[in-house]
Amino acid sequence: MLNIATAPLATSISLAGGIGFIAGGYNTTLSNLETNLHHASQLIKSHADQSNPACKFYTQTGVLPLGVGFINWGVDRDEALRILRMYKVAAVWLFAPRDVGEFGGWVEGMRGLYEHRKDGDDVDGSKSKEWSTPQIWIQISSVAETTTALKALHPDVLVIQGSDAGGHGLARSASLLTLLPEISNLIAEHYPPSTKTTSNDHQHQPPTLLAAGGLTNGLTLSAALLLGATGGVMGTRFLASHEANIPGGYQNAILRAVDGGVNTVRSTVYDRVRDIKGWPERYDGRGVINASYLDAVGGMSDEENRGLYVEEMGRGDEGWDVEGKGRMTTYAGTGVGLIKEVLGAGEIVRQVWGEVVDVKRSVRARL
Amino acid sequence: MLNIATAPLATSISLAGGIGFIAGGYNTTLSNLETNLHHASQLIKSHADQSNPACKFYTQTGVLPLGVGFINWGVDRDEALRILRMYKVAAVWLFAPRDVGEFGGWVEGMRGLYEHRKDGDDVDGSKSKEWSTPQIWIQISSVAETTTALKALHPDVLVIQGSDAGGHGLARSASLLTLLPEISNLIAEHYPPSTKTTSNDHQHQPPTLLAAGGLTNGLTLSAALLLGATGGVMGTRFLASHEANIPGGYQNAILRAVDGGVNTVRSTVYDRVRDIKGWPERYDGRGVINASYLDAVGGMSDEENRGLYVEEMGRGDEGWDVEGKGRMTTYAGTGVGLIKEVLGAGEIVRQVWGEVVDVKRSVRARL
Numbered sequence: 207m208l209n210i211a212t213a214p215l216a217t218s219i220s221l222a223g224g225i226g227f228i229a230g231g232y233n234t235t236l237s238n239l240e241t242n243l244h245h246a247s248q249l250i251k252s253h254a255d256q257s258n259p260a261c262k263f264y265t266q267t268g269v270l271p272l273g274v275g276f277i278n279w280g281v282d283r284d285e286a287l288r289i290l291r292m293y294k295v296a297a298v299w300l301f302a303p304r305d306v307g308e309f310g311g312w313v314e315g316m317r318g319l320y321e322h323r324k325d326g327d328d329v330d331g332s333k334s335k336e337w338s339t340p341q342i343w344i345q346i347s348s349v350a351e352t353t354t355a356l357k358a359l360h361p362d363v364l365v366i367q368g369s370d371a372g373g374h375g376l377a378r379s380a381s382l383l384t385l386l387p388e389i390s391n392l393i394a395e396h397y398p399p400s401t402k403t404t405s406n407d408h409q410h411q412p413p414t415l416l417a418a419g420g421l422t423n424g425l426t427l428s429a430a431l432l433l434g435a436t437g438g439v440m441g442t443r444f445l446a447s448h449e450a451n452i453p454g455g456y457q458n459a460i461l462r463a464v465d466g467g468v469n470t471v472r473s474t475v476y477d478r479v480r481d482i483k484g485w486p487e488r489y490d491g492r493g494v495i496n497a498s499y500l501d502a503v504g505g506m507s508d509e510e511n512r513g514l515y516v517e518e519m520g521r522g523d524e525g526w527d528v529e530g531k532g533r534m535t536t537y538a539g540t541g542v543g544l545i546k547e548v549l550g551a552g553e554i555v556r557q558v559w560g561e562v563v564d565v566k567r568s569v570r571a572r573l
Numbered sequence: 574m575l576n577i578a579t580a581p582l583a584t585s586i587s588l589a590g591g592i593g594f595i596a597g598g599y600n601t602t603l604s605n606l607e608t609n610l611h612h613a614s615q616l617i618k619s620h621a622d623q624s625n626p627a628c629k630f631y632t633q634t635g636v637l638p639l640g641v642g643f644i645n646w647g648v649d650r651d652e653a654l655r656i657l658r659m660y661k662v663a664a665v666w667l668f669a670p671r672d673v674g675e676f677g678g679w680v681e682g683m684r685g686l687y688e689h690r691k692d693g694d695d696v697d698g699s700k701s702k703e704w705s706t707p708q709i710w711i712q713i714s715s716v717a718e719t720t721t722a723l724k725a726l727h728p729d730v731l732v733i734q735g736s737d738a739g740g741h742g743l744a745r746s747a748s749l750l751t752l753l754p755e756i757s758n759l760i761a762e763h764y765p766p767s768t769k770t771t772s773n774d775h776q777h778q779p780p781t782l783l784a785a786g787g788l789t790n791g792l793t794l795s796a797a798l799l800l801g802a803t804g805g806v807m808g809t810r811f812l813a814s815h816e817a818n819i820p821g822g823y824q825n826a827i828l829r830a831v832d833g834g835v836n837t838v839r840s841t842v843y844d845r846v847r848d849i850k851g852w853p854e855r856y857d858g859r860g861v862i863n864a865s866y867l868d869a870v871g872g873m874s875d876e877e878n879r880g881l882y883v884e885e886m887g888r889g890d891e892g893w894d895v896e897g898k899g900r901m902t903t904y905a906g907t908g909v910g911l912i913k914e915v916l917g918a919g920e921i922v923r924q925v926w927g928e929v930v931d932v933k934r935s936v937r938a939r940l
Contacts, residue, residue, distance in 0.1 A: 376835065387790070420751045468714075540750075
């Protein structure tokens with residue numbers, strides 16, 4: 207959700223009791239990240255409601271109550287860490303390295319941030335130990351990636367992304383239905399109960415498992431919780447929020463799309479027409495089927511397809527035409543058909559949570 | 574599971590309290606179907622335990638306590654109906670027509686079977702009204718297919734197949750995580766509560782929703798139940814059963830496979846190397862990645878690939894080599910990594926049901 211998940215979306219989610227993330231993205235967007243973090247700090251300060259846990263947290267720790275996500279293959283680590291030293295954040299989300307082993311340097315760098323902060327080498331001089339290093343979130347989509355992450359990295363959070371997710375992810379992946387149980391089993395083997403109870407060492411605590419991919423409401427989130435997750439992450443749902451920095455045409459396309467399994471597709475064409483190079487080969491992205499995809503399948507060259515995309519950019523919101531005629535990229539997960547209205551991001555957080563409570567109540571009545 | 578789900582597997586499942594299905598398949602396999610139904614009737618009769626509900630049902634109704642599945646694009650309706658007149662079955666499962674509208678003639682034909690049976694035109698002369706027409710099960714994988722099925726067909730059961738399923742299915746589909754809720758919403762709109770309570774007309778009763786695709790144990794089945802299904806269907810899990818008519822090499826490959834999202838793939842190559850023609854374009858099949866797939870991706874012609882497949886058939890169980898070196902097709906769902914042992918089919922049914930009870934107990938304790 208690069209350039210869409212900016213300061214207003216992230217702060218609204220955090221102020222409502224979730225944890226919002228700003229899309230840090232690639233090198234070329236790191237200047238936006240700095241602007242966004244500054245904007246977020248202003249938004250939190252201006253909210254000025256000390257009964258809100260997120261505001262209180264910021265006042266007490268100087269740490270922004272939100273996270274930053276990076277697309278690892280395309281971002282300079284030192285520059286990213288420089289920005290994170292200027293603006294403390296609660297969590298850093300790492301995704302899509304060339305190789306998952308590369309995360310090691312990042313994790314080390316972030317643990318290093320902690321030292322800087324202990325010495326007061328941060329913008330507000332806070333010494334709070336508990337929050338002075340960001341939580342490390344690592345996004346994976348397979349058992350193999352999980353094994354590597356556990357062996358080398360000791361992340362605080364594993365974001366487990368299933369095949370229903372919108373935007374970029376592993377081209378080949380299972381949905382949360384089978385991926386979560388298989389990874390849960392692996393975690394249980396890796397952190398046997400005896401280890402958990404006898405050691406407080408961070409390296410021996412199992413990571414928190416968060417689910418991503420297809421979570422659009424309280425019911426789908428509840429299923430992920432049943433399958434072994436502690437919480438869930440939503441992307442596509444927030445495209446239909448007032449705070450999303452998204453063209454009206456894109457947002458309308460999200461509301462219009464139904465039957466997400468057949469009307470979205472995983473493909474690399476949406477990167478190719480936008481001339482985005484560098485994603486490792488194992489990734490592609492799920493988006494609503496449009497003319498770029500249909501033409502590519504029909505045999506059109508990337509060059510011609512890209513030319514038509516560039517022309518389409520001039521059409522504004524018309525570029526998200528109905529029935530596969532538009533060419534503007536419309537990343538979305540398979541749950542897009544469950545999204546029917548644009549709401550405030552905070553309202554979405556509260557609504558989904560309310561739905562989870564309803565599901566619990568309904569399940570309790572049936573058991 | 575053509576040629577794998579034969580009489581022993583189907584009857585064991587039914588005798589354990591599930592409902593087993595014999596794979597009827599295409600025209601070329603209809604003679605096997607007749608043999609299988611005869612075999613199944615012998616197995617049920619020889620079981621001869623009238624305290625078993627399935628045996629009792631057969632004695633009382635003359636209807637085999639199991640179902641038959643057809644691959645619709647490739648099967649002659651009249652011939653299939655002729656066999657179903659000879660051997661009454663509890664359910665007929667229809668899948669993969671050239672167009673979902675074609676189901677109409679099948680459904681009509683099966684409703685017609687009912688008349689035949691009322692007149693005693695069946696093998697054992699049973700007149701039981703309630704069971705003298707098979708239940709009609711229709712397998713779909715999208716909201717669009719569901720809409721068509723509901724408008725024209727009034728099936729007893731909709732089998733909702735998500736993208737995690739092994740073997741054939743829609744090339745583009747969502748997992749059960751988003752597909753079940755979207756279809757449940759559609760059903761709720763199509764059969765508003767007032768209609769349900771004021772009419773006993775079959776055409777106004779909503780179909781039973783069964784989930785398929787990724788269900789390998791009680792936990793995944795429980796998630797499907799939470800998401801709106803009344804029950805679940807398992808295929809891949811029964812490949813690792815004693816009763817499956819499956820080569821040892823194939824069965825071992827199922828036990829060995831892990832990380833099903835990355836180590837299986839949806840592709841048409843497994844049909845192409847086996848020279849199976851006729852699947853409508855929207856279908857492909859999910860199988861464990863092997864040399865056929867890797868070579869196809871590498872640019873090998875179908876002709877050469879097929880030649881290598883035919884050679885491989887001579888290698889017996891060695892044709893399911895590890896690490897993508899074998900060429901024998903290994904259809905399997907993404908849940909394959911959750912399958913660790915070969916059990917009796919009846920034991921699988923009881924185990925999964927026990928796990929569902931455990932999940933209920935665990936959820937109740939947490940609520």
